[in-house]
Amino acid sequence: MAQGQGRGAPRTVTPAERAQARSVSLRRIGALFIGHRKQLALVVAIIVVASVLGMASPFLLREIIDVALPQSDLRLLISLVLGMVVVAAVTSVLGVLQTWISTTVGQRVMHRLRVDVFSHLQRQSVGFFTRTRTGEVQSRITNDIGGMQSVVTSTATSIAANLTTVVATIVAMVALTWQLTLISLLVLPPAIYLTRRVARMRQKITAERQRELAELNVIIEEGLSINGIQLSKTMGAGTAQVARFTGSSSRLIDLELRSELSGRWRMAAMSIIFAVIPATIYLAAGLSFAAGGMSIGTLVAFTALQGNLFRPLMSLLDVSVTMTSSLALFARIFEYLDLPVEIQEPENPVRLAEVRGHLRFEDVSFSYDGAGTPALAGVTLDVPAGTSLALVGETGSGKSTTAALISRLYDPAEGRVTIDGVDIRDLALSDLSDIVGVVSQETYLLHTTIRENLRYAKPSATDEEIVAAASAAQIHSLIAALPDGYDTMVGSRGHRFSGGEKQRIAIARTLLRDPRILVLDEATSALDNETERAVQRAFDELSRGRTTVTIAHRLSTVRDADQIVVIDHGRVLEAGSHDSLISSGGRYATLALAS
Structure with a gap:
């Protein structure tokens, strides 16, 4: 990541x-x-x-x-x-x-x-x-x-x-x-x-x-x-x-x-x-x-x-x-x-009566070694509920670090990340995982059946819910065509399937949780152009009413985002819509020409 x-x-x-x-x-x-x-x-x-x-x-x-x-x-x-x-x-x-x-x-x-x-x-x-x-x-x-x-x-x-x-x-x-x-x-x-x-x-x-x-x-x-x-x-x-x-x-x-x-x-x-x-x-x-x-x-x-x-x-x-x-x-x-737990459960967790999905970064700084070069420095973002944010930038700029902080894989050294005005450190980890769904560029599948891989996200999921999630991720028809269907073993780390197929299974697994906030960390990076367009259409449909944070190298997948933020060396370099950033002629325009 x-x-x-x-x-x-x-x-x-x-x-x-x-x-x-x-x-x-x-x-x-x-x-x-x-x-x-x-x-x-x-x-x-x-x-x-x-x-x-x-x-x-x-x-x-x-x-x-x-x-x-x-x-x-x-x-x-x-x-x-x-x-x-x-x-x-x-x-x-x-x-x-x-x-x-x-x-x-x-x-x-x-x-x-x-x-x-x-x-x-x-x-x-x-x-x-x-x-x-x-x-x-x-x-x-x-x-x-x-x-x-x-x-x-x-x-x-x-x-x-x-x-x-x-x-x-x-x-x-x-x-x-x-x-x-x-x-x-x-x-x-x-x-x-x-x-x-x-x-x-x-x-x-x-x-x-x-x-x-x-x-x-x-x-x-x-x-x-x-x-x-x-x-x-x-x-x-x-x-x-x-x-x-x-x-x-x-x-x-x-x-x-x-x-x-x-x-x-x-x-x-x-x-x-x-x-x-x-x-x-x-x-x-x-x-x-x-x-x-x-x-x-x-x-x-x-x-x-x-x-x-x-x-x-x-x-x-x-x-x-x-x-x-x-x-x-x-x-x-x-x-x-005796190892200290770095990501602690709050003593008195806050329960959100209704999750809208308003996401904010308030002057957030973070460093992996605690004292070295910061991966993020003074980042402030505001993603209103139901809107989409796209993070772009060169490799190592801090995009994936930003995504990791949303799901609280790490805690910021300074500042805070909030959902609906509540610091995510005050939310129970189980509640946060229900609110935030992540599809990473590094897909990991368990050595079991497709059905159990999907149920890993929601053990109580019915077969109808599993099929619906797979259909939304554009993978149902492929699974149904297999001799054992959803009971097909995926093999060690899912190597029986191609990169694109594994990623769509992972997408279906996340969608099964029905999260209010979707974090897509280059979730379509392993897909060919045709499949990427099909999955992107599914994302567009599924993103309605959800807060979506998308990280991508291919700018074609994020040009319709409500706001696009360019990150460089852990800092927000520029932000705006696709058209406004192109017209300003800054870093985003340079990246768009190169892509």
């Missing part, structure tokens, strides 16, 4: 790199679960019950070995064995219930995050999207939130389950023999030290990996979209694109290997420690046994408990690694959620 929107700005620090430097509050992460307190409390209760029940099995085993078997007490043996089976069955059922509840909570939190990020980005100005690569935005919503899934869905319950199990196991071990318990806990210091090192390492690797995934998304978006493929084929850039993709994919391999190996080295060290501790316990138990201080049943029960201790202990340490490394993902998501 407009020029100078930062597309060529040098790359400095990306949002992802800034996010890497930001600290993420664990309290903020915990706030994601506030609405699910009851479910989480139930999960914790289930975990505690399951953990306590699980501790019964080693004691039942001790009784089997020390009492039931030596005394050949079959009745006691059956009771103890049934008790072990019942404990296993109950804890398994509780585990399934816990998983169902915790996963449900986690998925709802994930859903809320995805929706919050998507809806917040929907509120961002066009300027944000001109500064941000599409692949980067997609990567935040898919890769980053997807990477957080295990943390969100299972971390809280994993901490609760493993912590409860560790505490209950230690209590049970102390009840059996406090001396061997002390030996078992020797594993804690080296485990914690190794875990902290791996966590810091993985946090850095995770941030690098997500940046590389975002880069890969950008390459895919640029290289495999229909426009990207066409550019690649016409420029012979296919080999270069493959090389770029290969390089990014190779860097991902390296990052994944580094992440996995950092964890494997820790596991290797812990495996050695875990092998030494049981051996030491058996030696100590053997000495005690020789002295008559411990039964075989106690040793077997203690060994079972020790195995139960190391598993949840390692899981707790793994959670620590996962949480630390995932902070980079939370930072990237929270950064997008």
